[in-house]
Amino acid sequence: MGNxxxxxxxxxxxxEDVEFIRLQxxxxxxxxxxxxxxARELPRALDNQCVVxxxxxxxxxxxxxxxxxxxxxxxxxxxxxxxxxxGKVARLICDMRRADGSEHEMSSRYILKKTAQAAEExxxxxxxxxxxxxxxxxxDDNGMPTTVSHEKAGYLDVSPVDLGENARxxxxxxxxxxxxxxxxxHHETAPAQHEIALHYGEAREMADAVMTFKMAVRTxxxxxxxxxxxxxxxxxxxNGSAMHIHFSLFKNGKNIKExxxxxxxxxxxxxxxxxxxxxxxxxxxxxxxQNNTINDIYNKINVSLYFREFDVTIDVDTTNQExxxxxxxxxxxxxxxDNEDRYNKTMKxxxxxxxxxxISVGIILSYILYVIIKLNMSKLSPFITEYxxxxxxxxxGQWFIAILLGNVFSxxxxxxVYRPLLPDTKYAGxxxxxxxxxxxxxxxxxxxxxxxxxxxxxxxxxxxNKIEKIYKVTRIIIxxxxxxxxxxxxxxx
Numbered sequence: 169m170g171n172x173x174x175x176x177x178x179x180x181x182x183x184e185d186v187e188f189i190r191l192q193x194x195x196x197x198x199x200x201x202x203x204x205x206x207a208r209e210l211p212r213a214l215d216n217q218c219v220v221x222x223x224x225x226x227x228x229x230x231x232x233x234x235x236x237x238x239x240x241x242x243x244x245x246x247x248x249x250x251x252x253x254x255g256k257v258a259r260l261i262c263d264m265r266r267a268d269g270s271e272h273e274m275s276s277r278y279i280l281k282k283t284a285q286a287a288e289e290x291x292x293x294x295x296x297x298x299x300x301x302x303x304x305x306x307x308d309d310n311g312m313p314t315t316v317s318h319e320k321a322g323y324l325d326v327s328p329v330d331l332g333e334n335a336r337x338x339x340x341x342x343x344x345x346x347x348x349x350x351x352x353x354h355h356e357t358a359p360a361q362h363e364i365a366l367h368y369g370e371a372r373e374m375a376d377a378v379m380t381f382k383m384a385v386r387t388x389x390x391x392x393x394x395x396x397x398x399x400x401x402x403x404x405x406x407n408g409s410a411m412h413i414h415f416s417l418f419k420n421g422k423n424i425k426e427x428x429x430x431x432x433x434x435x436x437x438x439x440x441x442x443x444x445x446x447x448x449x450x451x452x453x454x455x456x457x458q459n460n461t462i463n464d465i466y467n468k469i470n471v472s473l474y475f476r477e478f479d480v481t482i483d484v485d486t487t488n489q490e491x492x493x494x495x496x497x498x499x500x501x502x503x504x505x506d507n508e509d510r511y512n513k514t515m516k517x518x519x520x521x522x523x524x525x526x527i528s529v530g531i532i533l534s535y536i537l538y539v540i541i542k543l544n545m546s547k548l549s550p551f552i553t554e555y556x557x558x559x560x561x562x563x564x565g566q567w568f569i570a571i572l573l574g575n576v577f578s579x580x581x582x583x584x585v586y587r588p589l590l591p592d593t594k595y596a597g598x599x600x601x602x603x604x605x606x607x608x609x610x611x612x613x614x615x616x617x618x619x620x621x622x623x624x625x626x627x628x629x630x631x632x633n634k635i636e637k638i639y640k641v642t643r644i645i646i647x648x649x650x651x652x653x654x655x656x657x658x659x660x661x
Contacts, residue, residue, distance in 0.1 A: 171243055172242045172243060172245050173242065174214050174242065177210070177214060177242060177245050178210065178211065178214070180245070181207055181210055181258065182207075184247055184256055184258075185254065185255060185256055186207055186210075186247065186256045186257070186258045187206065187207055187255035187256065187257070188204050188205070188206060188207070188255070188256075188257045188258070189204070189205050189206075189207065189209075189210055189213065189257070189258050189259065189260060190202040190203070190204050190248075190257065190258070190259040190260070191203050191204075191205065191213060191218055191238050191240060191259075191260055191262050192259055192260065192261050192262060192379075193238065193261065193262045193263070193264055193275075193277065194276050194277060194379055195225050195226040195227055195228075195276070196226045196227035196274060196276055197226045198276070198379075199226070200379050200382070200383060201225065202259070203218070203220055203238075204257075205218065213238070213240055213260070214240060214242070216237055216238070216239045216240070216265075216269075217237075218237070218238045219235055219236065219237055219238070220235075220236050220238060221234055221235060221236075222234040222235065222236040222264070227274035227275070227276075228264075228272075228274060235266075235267050236264045236265065236266070236267075236272065237265045237266070237267060237269065238262040238263070238264065238265075239262055239263040239264075239265055240260040240261070240262045241260065241261050241262065241263065241376075242260075244259070244260055244261035244376055245258060245259075245260050246258060246259055246346050246347060246380075247346075248346075249342050249345040249346060250342060250384070250387050250388065250391070259380075261277075261376050261379075261380075263275060263277055263278060263281075264277070264278070277372075277375070277376075280371065280372055280375055281372055284370075284371050284372050291419050291420045292417060292418065292419050293417075293418045293419075293421075294370070294371045294415060294416070294417055294418075295368045295369065295370060295371070295415070295416040295417075295418070296368060296369065296370070296371050296374040296375075296413055296414070296416075297351075297365070297366070297367070297368035297374075297413070297414035297415075297416070298365070298366055298374060298377075298378055298411055298412070298413050298414075299363055299364075299365040299366075299411065299412040299413075299414075300363065300364050300365070300366070300378065300381055300382075300385075300398075300411050301356055301361060301362070301363045301398075301409035301410055301411065301412075302361070302362055302363075302385060302396050302397060302398050302409055303315075303317075303358070303360050303361050303362075303396070303397050303399070303402055303403075303409060304317070304332045304335060304360050304362060304389055304392075304394045304395070304396055305317055305360060305395045305397065305402070306318070306393075306394065306395070307393060307394065307395050313395035313397065314395070315402050315403050317331075317359055317360035318331065319331040319332065319359050319360050320359050321355050321359060321360075322355070322357060322358075322359070323354075323355065323356060323357045324354050324355060325355045326355075330355045331360075332355070332360065332362055332394070333355075334392065335388060335389055335392040335394060336353050336355075336362050336364070337353075338388050338391070338392070339353075339364060339384065339385050339388045339389075340353050340364065342384050342387075342388055343364075343366075343381065343384055346380065346384065348366060348367075348377060348380075348381070349366065349367035350364060350365070350366060350367070351365040351366060352364075352365045353365070356407070356409075357406075357407045358403070358406035358407040359406065361406070361407065361409065364381070364385070366378075366381065368414070368416065378411070382398060398411075510629075510632060511611065513636070514589075514632045514635055514636065515589065515591075515611075518586060521582075521635060521638070521639045522579070522582050522583070522586070524639055524642040524643060524646060525574075525578060525581075525582045525638055525639070525642050526571070526574035526575050526578050526579050526582065527570055527571055527574050527642070527646055528574070528641075528642035528645040528646055529573075529574045529577065529578035530569070530570035530571055530572065530573040530574025530575070530577075530578070531570040531574070531645060531646065531649045532645070533570070533573040533574070533577060534566050534569040534570040534573055535566075537569065537573070538566065566653065567649075567653070570649075582638075585631060585634060585635060585638075586635070588628075588631060589628055589631055589632065590609070591609040591610050591611055592609075592610050593607040593608060593609060593610060594607065594608060594609075594610040595607060596608040
């Protein structure tokens with residue numbers, strides 16, 4: 169991809185005998201779309217005068233004004249090397265805008281540009297290094313794709329077992345003809361599965377590159393009588409495909425991972441400091457033997473830490489025998505070992521914490537209600553007034569009202585605090601008497617992940633601490649109420 173001006177694009181189109189230009193864009197499902205124009209219409213396209221009807225484009229369907237204006241990105245101008253060399257075909261990737269020139273909020277390219285711009289304004293730049301995996305399958309007699317392959321090659325195999333080697337070679341050469349930098353290519357784990365890794369680039373640039381990559385791979389595969397698919401799991405019995413993405417986050421031109429790592433390692437010998445930033449900790453450690461099976465011998469331990477405050481990842485290899493790495497591993501293990509106690513404290517005693525909260529809220533509400541009634545005693549009947557002046561009703565009835573009001577007005581809140589912490593259920597056998605399966609809370613899984621997981625339970629410790637704080641406050645409120653009730657019982661006649 170180049171850094172072209174309008175005049176340079178027009179000159180290249182004329183010099184290279186370009187007859188057709190594809191104006192490409194991507195819908196919300198990640199599908200590449202385009203319209204083709206002749207070279208004669210290129211000046212008009214470069215002036216943002218080409219219109220497409222968007223009523224059938226994902227993300228635009230149903231709009232009252234579906235007309236979209238295509239704004240070409242000059243830097244994406246590229247000649248398609250697989251098209252005829254006489255009367256060549258070029259492409260331009262475009263932004264979708266509304267008729268008034270404003271950005272369309274459902275444009276996938278605009279969403280990415282907006283996100284990247286926000287990061288840049290905060291001083292961040294994200295570089296992306298994608299590894300694209302795909303399958304090459306045979307085509308049937310009718311030219312339709314199948315999931316059939318005669319090859320039996322595996323990871324990093326070469327010819328003659330790698331039957332897709334020539335196709336993969338042509339794909340790489342085609343991509344390089346278009347200006348892409350290819351880092352590597354090889355056969356992947358499953359038969360007929362391949363990988364081509366692109367050189368890293370800025371996030372917006374690489375998003376365009378991946379879309380072009382898929383188009384080029386499918387086109388070259390078809391020339392070899394094959395069908396290229398990027399489906400995650402086209403065959404059940406073999407490995408699926410993915411697109412591994414390596415992220416490098418820079419702030420003000422400096423690799424943030426390196427700076428945060430050095431900062432973190434400098435505080436490893438201060439457990440209190442580590443605990444203050446390990447609330448949102450995700451920990452994964454695993455071991456592999458030479459045959460890739462899990463065993464009990466820790467040949468290598470990788471600990472990945474995700475700091476929600478910074479959105480960075482730090483990888484520490486504990487096999488280097490450095491004190492910092494082993495201190496980190498010990499800290500992680502301590503967190504895991506403490507999880508069961510934390511579960512027992514907060515989750516197993518859920519009922520008493522819930523009742524304390526509802527009663528304390530009810531106490532406050534009952535006092536407010538009592539004040540309102542006292543201020544309006546003259547309006548009440550003598551029968552009700554007599555009972556309100558009875559100390560037994562005043563003291564003990566107040567508690568009954570407090571419990572009632574608390575459960576009515578506050579139970580939903582404490583339940584909402586607990587709900588995200590509730591463990592998932594797991595199958596616990598078949599009940600023949602009811603004819604249904606039994607399911608129980610998966611407490612073991614919760615204990616293992618709730619305090620150290622970045623995904624579903626990333627804020628588990630924050631919520632647990634909130635519950636414990638509420639419990640401490642409500643106990644004080646209830647204690648105060650007991651004292652007041654005792655005093656009233658003694659002084660009232």
